[in-house]
Amino acid sequence: MRILHTSDWHLGQHFIGKTRQFEHQAFMAWLIDQIAAQQIDAVIIAGDIFDTGSPPSYARELYNGFVVALRDSGAELVILGGNHDSVATLGESKTLLAHLNTRVIPGVCENAADQVLVLHKRDGSAGAVLCGIPFIRARDVMQSQAGQSAEDKQRTLQSAIAAHYQTIYALAEAKRDELGDKRGGALPIIATGHLTTVGASASESVREIYVGALEAFPTNAFPPAAYIALGHIHKPQKVGGLEHLRYCGSPIPLSFDEARQTKEVLLVDLDHTGLRSVTPLPIPRFQPMISVRGTLAELQVVIADAAQSGCAELPVWLEVVVSADDYLSDLATRIQAICEGLPVEVLRIKRERGNAQPGLQRMASETLAELSPDDVFAQRLASEDLADELKPQLAQRYRQIVSSLQEADA
Known part of the structure; x- marks a missing residue:
């Protein structure tokens, strides 16, 4: 199965008096062509599809237009909410988009099983099981306790996020076993995330998302997924040198200190043995x-x-x-x-x-x-x-x- 991993589009960004509409339109047109050329089975957008919780109308039009264009390409689409996204804004259209081969997980679900998705190949057969984990807000997984210090809150939140990952991963394993009995082979399990991890290199356009509560999530707290598609950090990078733990970065520079970066999406190839390869696909620069x-x-x-x-x-x-x-x-x-x-x-x-x-x-x-x-x-x-x-x-x-x-x- 071949997955395309992207994140941090920030549709609707207002950049020092300039709109990014032209760049995003050009990127989406390029991406649709690449999805067809590379025979992508599923596209994962790992958070921050929008720049604000109330995106301008043109940003919503770009979003809806991309969903329709991707449906015609034959690839599935999974969208995860990020810290810039409004859970309500993303959630309002998810039922409609489900009829367009698009699944949206705007925030932590009340029923954890709703965050476990089966990804399909172009021929309709199951290709992977996804632990769809969006940006996790502290109130989603923990309750504040009086008298806690900042360090105590950091440890509590870190443990709560790790527990959430383990819960979703256990459900994914059960789903994999169920499907494996029917098809005679084990499906790879992949996961997503929208957070800062230990060792990740950020840029000036990335703001801290767990102020006073979580500085960085340790890599050893992630479950043993075959691939973990991360968002939030705009610079493409492996985390801790690990091949399967990746930030794809933003598709366009969102600040001047990102201007010299080579922006990319990631082509992820998996089979029943797990991760086969990760191939960066450089994105053209649409605005110098x-x-x-x-x-x-x-x-x-x-x-x-x-x-x-x-x-x-x-x-x-x-x-x-x-x-x-x-x-x-x-x-x-x-x-x-x-x-x-x-x-x-x-x-x-x-x-x-x-x-x-x-x-x-x-x-x-x-x-x-x-x-x-x-x-x-x-x-x-x-x-x-x-x-x-x-x-x-x-x-x-x-x-x-x-x-x-x-x-x-x-």
């Missing part, structure tokens, strides 16, 4: 975007080089980080003069200041909308002249307060 850095003199050359990736119809999106000349008051005007006549569009200018400058001033070019509350707190803490042992204590206290507030809102 580059982060450049240097003094004004250096940027004359660097920006001219970057402009070679663009054209009048599709200019390069630029983030310009200026060093050494940060004292200039007319910096934006000078950058625009450098870019005059070139197929580039400057989306953000940042000043790189010396280490002696306070952290909040060092990021002065950022708008508040670009920062999470964690970012603001971290920068504010870094600007204070405090004893070394006091900063970790304040950070821990901050995480405890945020965790308590999140539980109160849940």
